[in-house]
Amino acid sequence: MYSLEVRNLTKTFEKVVAVDNAAFEVPDGSIFGLIGRNGAGKTTTIRMMMGIYLPDSGEVVLKGVKVGQEFKNRVGYLPEERGLYKKMKVMDTLLYFAELKGKNGRPIQMKAEEYLKRFDLYDRRLSKIEDLSKGNQQKIQFIGTILHEPDFIILDEPFSGLDPVNTNLLKDIILEMKSKGKVIIFSTHLMDFAERMCDHIAMIDHGKIILKGSLNEIKKKHSQRNVSLSYDGDISFLHGHPLVEKMADYGNTTGIRLKEANQTQLLLKMLVERNVIVKKFDANDISLQEIFIEYAGKEEGGSNV
Amino acid sequence: MFNYRILGIIKRELREKLLSKSFILTTVLFPVFLFVIVGIQAVLQMDEGASKLTIIAEQKALTDSLQAQLLRSDLMKEGKFTFDFFTMNRNELRKYLDENKKAMLDDKLTGVVFVPDTVFNNKIIQYFSKSPNNFTLSRKIEGPINKVLINAYFSSKALSGEELDFARKGVDFSGFKVSKEESIKEEGFGSLILSYVFAFLLYISLLMTGQLMLQSVIEEKASRIVEVILSSVSPNEMMTGKIIGSAITAIIQMSIWLGAIISVASSAVFALPPEIVVSIKPVQVIFLMVNFAVGLVLFLSLFGMVGSIFDNPQDAQSGMWPVMMLIMIPFFVAMAMMQNPNSPIGNITALLPFTSIMVMPVKMTIVEVPIWQLVLSIVVNIIAIFFVFPIAGKIYRVGILRTGKKPKWSEVVKWLKYKY
Numbered sequence: 001m002y003s004l005e006v007r008n009l010t011k012t013f014e015k016v017v018a019v020d021n022a023a024f025e026v027p028d029g030s031i032f033g034l035i036g037r038n039g040a041g042k043t044t045t046i047r048m049m050m051g052i053y054l055p056d057s058g059e060v061v062l063k064g065v066k067v068g069q070e071f072k073n074r075v076g077y078l079p080e081e082r083g084l085y086k087k088m089k090v091m092d093t094l095l096y097f098a099e100l101k102g103k104n105g106r107p108i109q110m111k112a113e114e115y116l117k118r119f120d121l122y123d124r125r126l127s128k129i130e131d132l133s134k135g136n137q138q139k140i141q142f143i144g145t146i147l148h149e150p151d152f153i154i155l156d157e158p159f160s161g162l163d164p165v166n167t168n169l170l171k172d173i174i175l176e177m178k179s180k181g182k183v184i185i186f187s188t189h190l191m192d193f194a195e196r197m198c199d200h201i202a203m204i205d206h207g208k209i210i211l212k213g214s215l216n217e218i219k220k221k222h223s224q225r226n227v228s229l230s231y232d233g234d235i236s237f238l239h240g241h242p243l244v245e246k247m248a249d250y251g252n253t254t255g256i257r258l259k260e261a262n263q264t265q266l267l268l269k270m271l272v273e274r275n276v277i278v279k280k281f282d283a284n285d286i287s288l289q290e291i292f293i294e295y296a297g298k299e300e301g302g303s304n305v
Numbered sequence: 306m307f308n309y310r311i312l313g314i315i316k317r318e319l320r321e322k323l324l325s326k327s328f329i330l331t332t333v334l335f336p337v338f339l340f341v342i343v344g345i346q347a348v349l350q351m352d353e354g355a356s357k358l359t360i361i362a363e364q365k366a367l368t369d370s371l372q373a374q375l376l377r378s379d380l381m382k383e384g385k386f387t388f389d390f391f392t393m394n395r396n397e398l399r400k401y402l403d404e405n406k407k408a409m410l411d412d413k414l415t416g417v418v419f420v421p422d423t424v425f426n427n428k429i430i431q432y433f434s435k436s437p438n439n440f441t442l443s444r445k446i447e448g449p450i451n452k453v454l455i456n457a458y459f460s461s462k463a464l465s466g467e468e469l470d471f472a473r474k475g476v477d478f479s480g481f482k483v484s485k486e487e488s489i490k491e492e493g494f495g496s497l498i499l500s501y502v503f504a505f506l507l508y509i510s511l512l513m514t515g516q517l518m519l520q521s522v523i524e525e526k527a528s529r530i531v532e533v534i535l536s537s538v539s540p541n542e543m544m545t546g547k548i549i550g551s552a553i554t555a556i557i558q559m560s561i562w563l564g565a566i567i568s569v570a571s572s573a574v575f576a577l578p579p580e581i582v583v584s585i586k587p588v589q590v591i592f593l594m595v596n597f598a599v600g601l602v603l604f605l606s607l608f609g610m611v612g613s614i615f616d617n618p619q620d621a622q623s624g625m626w627p628v629m630m631l632i633m634i635p636f637f638v639a640m641a642m643m644q645n646p647n648s649p650i651g652n653i654t655a656l657l658p659f660t661s662i663m664v665m666p667v668k669m670t671i672v673e674v675p676i677w678q679l680v681l682s683i684v685v686n687i688i689a690i691f692f693v694f695p696i697a698g699k700i701y702r703v704g705i706l707r708t709g710k711k712p713k714w715s716e717v718v719k720w721l722k723y724k725y
Contacts, residue, residue, distance in 0.1 A: 052535045052706070069539075077536035083529030087321070099313040100537035144533070154536075 003028045003183055004067075004152065009048050009058035011041075017207050018044040021058070024202035024212045026185055031178055033198035033215075034187040035288070037296065041207040042187035043080055046156050049185075050077055073101050076150035080157040080187075082141050086130035090121065093129060094144055101148040108147065115143045119169070138166050142173060153177055155186035159193055171197070195288040205296040215288070222294070223286040224261045229254045229271075230280035237274065243267060248290065253280070255290050310538040311546040318550025322517065323557070331513065332558045336565030343569055356442060357413065359389045359405070361398055362420040368392045370453045371420065378449045395421070402433055409435050418446070425458055497643055499585060500670040503593065504639040506562055507663045511632050514555040514601065515608040518547065522612030522705070523621055531705050540702040544609050552601040559597060563590055592679055593666040599686045600662030603693055604628070610697035613704030620711045635660035639667040646671040656682050658689030696721065 002025040011019045019041040026032045034042050047053040049060050051072060060067045084093055094112045098104060116122040119139045121132075129137060138161075146153065153174070159167055174184050174197065188194050194201060195215070202212040211218065225245070229235075230253050238244050238256065243266060245257045258267060264283040271278055322328055360375065362368040372390040393401060398419055408414040416434030424430055430450065432443065459469055525531045534543055567585055607628045615621035635654060642651040642664065654660035655668045661682040668674055703720040704712075 047706075050536050051539070052532065072537060075536065077533070079529070079532040079536070081529040081532060083525075083531070083533060085321075085530055086524075086528060092320075096313065096317055097533070097537070099316075100310050100534065102309055141533075 002026060003063060004049075004185075005061045006045070006049065007059050007061060009045060009055045009060070011044050011048060011053060011055050019048065019055075019204075020207035022202075022204065022207070022209050023058075024209055026183055027200055028183065029178070029181050030183060030200045031174065031198050032183070032185045033194040033201040034185065034204060035189065035191065035194045035201055035292065036187075036204035037189050040189075040204045040296075042189075042204055043156055044207075045204065046154060046185075046187055050075065050154065071152075073148075074150055075152045075154055076145040076148065078141060078145045078153075078155045078158055080160065082138070084129045084137060084140060084144075086128070088129055089126055090116070090129060090132070090140055091125040093140060094147055097144040098148045101150075103148040111149075112143065112147055115147065119143065135163050135166055138162060139169065142166075142170060146173065146177065151182055153182055153184045155184070157188055158186050159188065159190060191287070191289040191292055201288075203292060203295060210295045211291070218291065219286055219288075222291050225258045225263075226283075226286040226290070227256045227258065227264055227267060228280070228282040228285045228287065229256060229278070231271070231276050231278050233274070233276035235271070235274075235276055243270075248293075250287065250289065253287075255286070308542070311542050311549070314534075314538065314543060314546025315550040315553070318521075318547055319553060321521075322551065322554040327517075328554065328558065332561050335562050339565055339569060356385060356415040357387045357389075358415055358446070359391065359401075359417045360420070361391045361393050361401070361417060363392070363394055363422045365392045367420060367453070367457060370457065371450065374449045374453045375446070409433070415442070418450070420450070420454075424454060428454065496584075496670045499589075500639070500643055500667045502566060503666045503670060504636060504663055506559065507593075507597065507666065508632065508636045510555055510559055510562075510597075511601070511604060511662070514551055514558075515604055515628065515632070517554075518551045518605050518608040519612040519621055519625070520618065521547065521551075522609050522701075523615060523618055526613065526705055526708075527616055535706075540705060541698050544606070544698055544701050547609060548602055548605040551605050552598060555601055556594065556598055559594065563593070589666065589669055592669065596662060596665060596679075596683055596686070599683055599690070600659070603658060603686060603690050604632070604662070606690070606694050606697040607631070610700045610704070613701040614707075614712060614717055615704075616708055616711070631659045632663075635663040639663050642667055643671065656685055658686050658693075661686060699723075 004026040006022060006024050006026075009019055009022045010017070022041070022045055024034075034045060036042050044053065048055045048058075049067075051067065051069075060071075062071055088096070091109075091112060094116075095104065095109060098108045098112070113122065113125070116125050119142075121136060121139060124132060124136065129140065132140065145155075155170075155174075158170055158174075162170060174186075177184055186197075198215050200213065201215050201218065203210050235254070238247060243258055243260075243263050245259045247257070248255045256267065258264065268278070268281055268283075271281075360368070360371050362371060368390050372388070375388055391401070398417075402417060405414055405417070409416070412435070416432055416437070419431040419433070421429075421431065455469070455472055459472065464472075525534070531543075538546075567590070570585055611624050611628055612621060615624055638650055638654045638660060642648060645651070646668065651664060651668060655664045655674075656678065665674070665679065665682045669679075700717060700720050703723055704717070
């Protein structure tokens with residue numbers, strides 16, 4: 001069962017089509033990644049899902065019903081450009097966010113205290129936001145996103161601008177929410193994050209969804225004929241070799257695409273024969289990055305809409 | 306219309322504004338300022354007393370009648386004046402002045418009034434003092450002296466008592482306010498002062514509240530918090546909440562200010578001189594508040610709209626001028642109205658949206674305004690809200706999520722056509 005469906009969303013600014021007939025489905029209990037480079041239309045899509053922008057056409061449907069305020073209340077949203085009221089106190093800020101979602105009273109306050117303790121911010125609960133470090137402000141922002149116990153968590157480029165500690169913290173939150181059966185949707189241009197965390201993805205480029213589905217299936221479908229290789233030695237003989245369709249260097253690993261799927265054993269044999277020390281030979285493996293480049297082409301300049 | 310989200314925003318606005326230093330300062334400082342000014346005036350008036358005057362005439366008869374007249378006059382009742390009376394010629398006067406020079410410089414003697422014989426030719430009397438231009442004093446003693454002179458001058462001529470009475474009288478220009486309900490009533494400067502106070506308070510409050518609204522919208526936009534808020538509430542709810550929150554703040558402030566004025570005006574502690582006694586009628590206060598509340602919503606929509614267009618206060622100031630004109634024009638119309646209460650511009654602007662917020666309350670204090678006009682001005686304002694609010698809301702909705710370079714007005718107009 002798909003819990004959330006995005007149906008043919010289109011949004012045009014002036015004459016620029018930011019999102020073009022985008023459609024994808026978010027399954028229950030999944031971590032869903034909306035991936036694409038900067039300016040591909042991720043933020044616009046998410047804003048339409050949140051009802052912040054009205055789409056020119058299309059709709060967002062939750063279990064068969066078009067989403068509205070009821071849905072907003074069930075979502076915890078962390079925009080790419082995050083902000084807090086600088087002069088407001090930490091506790092007041094959290095309670096205000098929850099109040100706007102329709103949650104107030106003693107239970108929510110206790111919940112806020114609980115989170116603050118967990119994030120080592122309990123003694124700062126009466127401080128003004130502006131007196132907190134940037135990292136701590138980010139923590140407050142996370143708490144504000146999940147305090148009202150949303151069923152959906154929508155994060156727009158959640159890892160941009162986070163320090164390593166907070167990156168891990170946010171990852172933990174996401175996994176914890178998943179274990180509680182919540183749906184997590186996040187957009188990112190960082191393929192390795194998406195690859196590590198998502199079970200479903202939709203790939204967006206120039207406003208169009210160019211690929212979508214379960215990450216495993218997508219990878220399976222694309223990984224045939226693909227070998228990811230770590231090695232020591234010289235593999236330059238493979239350039240232009242009749243078995244090899246193309247090669248790409250990703251730093252630690254080299255991706256090799258063969259012309260036929262059943263030639264991986266042959267490739268391994270050749271490497272061993274040529275005294276290349278094979279550290280890792282992962283047949284039928286492909287990184288999301290490779291798939292992305294295959295679909296969307298090499299990175300080119302794009303501006304954020 | 307008022308769901309918990311709007312209430313939440315209103316509550317936050319109130320907490321932020323009512324507890325802000327600037328609000329507390331301006332709200333409390335104004336009454337303090339008012340009390341101090343009125344208080345100082347009261348103290349000064351008390352202090353003014355204890356004037357010691359020497360009245361000198363060249364003729365004994367004149368001295369006697371001056372003495373009789375002055376001692377009988379209202380001045381003596383006030384108990385602040387003491388007089389000495391002498392009959393001297395010019396040489397004796399000069400000697401007397403030399404002797405008493407020190408007393409005058411030390412304020413022991415306020416002044417010397419010399420009534421020479423030539424007074425019956427040119428009606429000029431001489432006043433010697435450290436501060437000869439004390440108008441309050443000269444105004445007070447002028448009357449009795451004039452009376453004596455007239456009596457003395459006409460006593461040799463054959464005139465009836467009535468003719469003398471008429472001659473004695475100066476021209477007294479007393480103002481009467483014509484109103485429907487009550488009988489014609491004598492009017493001091495009170496209503497003029499009240500109209501000035503009303504115009505001034507409305508002007509200040511409107512500017513301050515508008516500026517705060519503008520700043521707050523820009524801050525939300527610049528700090529990017531707006532998108533977090535918009536994930537819970539709609540832009541219209543957000544704007545509505547902010548407008549109502551700001552309006553309530555302004556109304557509380559205005560109530561405190563008016564309360565201070567009413568208590569000063571009606572209090573016996575500050576015995577105001579009768580000419581400037583301010584009489585405030587409940588209908589004036591009620592209308593002012595209602596009209597103010599409605600007008601505020603209209604103006605705050607505009608301030609919110611302007612704030613949403615710009616990223617920073619500097620740009621916003623340049624985009625503010627059309628709204629500022631809408632505040633300044635009625636202020637100047639209101640000021641002009643005090644000179645000429647029945648000017649056509651005043652009558653028209655008292656009924657127009659944006660201007661009526663200031664002009665109508667001011668007009669009310671100076672002339673009698675029929676009820677239907679009061680109601681009409683409020684109705685016109687409410688209708689204007691129905692036109693302005695959706696436009697402002699639309700621009701707010703687009704502008705609040707826009708960042709980057711300062712948009713042109715032509716672009717802003719295009720936003721109206723966007724489907725957001």
